[in-house]
Amino acid sequence: MTRIILTILLILASIAMIFWVDRPLWAAIGQIRKEANEVSEALAALKDLETLRENLLQTYDSIPPSKLARLAELLPVKSDVGSLLINLEKLTKDRGLRLRRVDFAKEETALAQAAQAQAGRALAIGKEEKSFAPITYTFAVSATYENLRSLLSALEKNLRIIDISDIAFTGGGGLLEFTIKAKSYSQRPVPAANTASSLELVDRLKRISIDTSFFEDESFLSLESSPKPSLEGIQKGRPNPFIPAKR
Numbered sequence: 460m461t462r463i464i465l466t467i468l469l470i471l472a473s474i475a476m477i478f479w480v481d482r483p484l485w486a487a488i489g490q491i492r493k494e495a496n497e498v499s500e501a502l503a504a505l506k507d508l509e510t511l512r513e514n515l516l517q518t519y520d521s522i523p524p525s526k527l528a529r530l531a532e533l534l535p536v537k538s539d540v541g542s543l544l545i546n547l548e549k550l551t552k553d554r555g556l557r558l559r560r561v562d563f564a565k566e567e568t569a570l571a572q573a574a575q576a577q578a579g580r581a582l583a584i585g586k587e588e589k590s591f592a593p594i595t596y597t598f599a600v601s602a603t604y605e606n607l608r609s610l611l612s613a614l615e616k617n618l619r620i621i622d623i624s625d626i627a628f629t630g631g632g633g634l635l636e637f638t639i640k641a642k643s644y645s646q647r648p649v650p651a652a653n654t655a656s657s658l659e660l661v662d663r664l665k666r667i668s669i670d671t672s673f674f675e676d677e678s679f680l681s682l683e684s685s686p687k688p689s690l691e692g693i694q695k696g697r698p699n700p701f702i703p704a705k706r
Contacts, residue, residue, distance in 0.1 A: 511664040518669045526674040532618050532684060538594050538645045546619055546685040547598060554609045556602040559636070564595040592647040599638045607637055618682040620644055 535542075544561060551558040602610070614621045625640040673679060 508664065515664070515667060515669060518671065522669075522671060522674060529618060529679070529682075529684070530674075533620060533679075533682070534591060535619075535645045536648070538592070540594070542685070543594070543596075543619065543643060546617070549685070550613050550617070551600055551602075551610060554602075554613065555606050556600045556610055559599040559601060561596060561598040590647055591644045594643045594645060595640075596642075597638060597640045599636060601634060601636050603633055604635065607635075613683075614641075616681070616683050618684050 540563065547561060548558055600607070600610070611623065614623065620643055622642045623639060624642060627638045628635045629638075630636050
């Protein structure tokens, strides 16, 4: 009887010893299983990410380059204030108006400089904020009332968005001076979301869609590209103006 009891105690002690020694091992195995499941989910998410990316790229590549160029002119990647000035100068000159000055808002000038500094960075996917930056400015022209109407009509049809918010005038008689407050727009570059997980990227990509019907919309197609400045009559200077000219 004593031998039986002793045998039972030894068996129970062995079971307790195995449980005590192997418990960390079982915990490690459970952690490995958990990590394996996370890796499997990440691999599945990466596969979905690749599929979504390929679908978006295929849709983007189906858009003709000429229409992408029109879109880039409609909403430039950066502020491109220089092209905007040339545009205003050409539009006013072609309609018999004299462009006297153009004043950009200081906060918009700073924003434009920041946007140019970030132009090379990738856009954050699915960023839930305004994807465009306003450029506010005021310009003054000397013109008759009829010439001003012609200019406003041209601005309305211009591919580069120019929103008129206020018009004031001074003077009398035939020639008036008009002060026009306007606003244009450019894309807003933002830093890339490097900290986003694969699952977050997949979720953001699922919310992205490219509506190619926009490029066939009559309102978009009817807009007129900005006039290009003419170089006719401009004489080309010397390659190096610091070298004395030959007589």
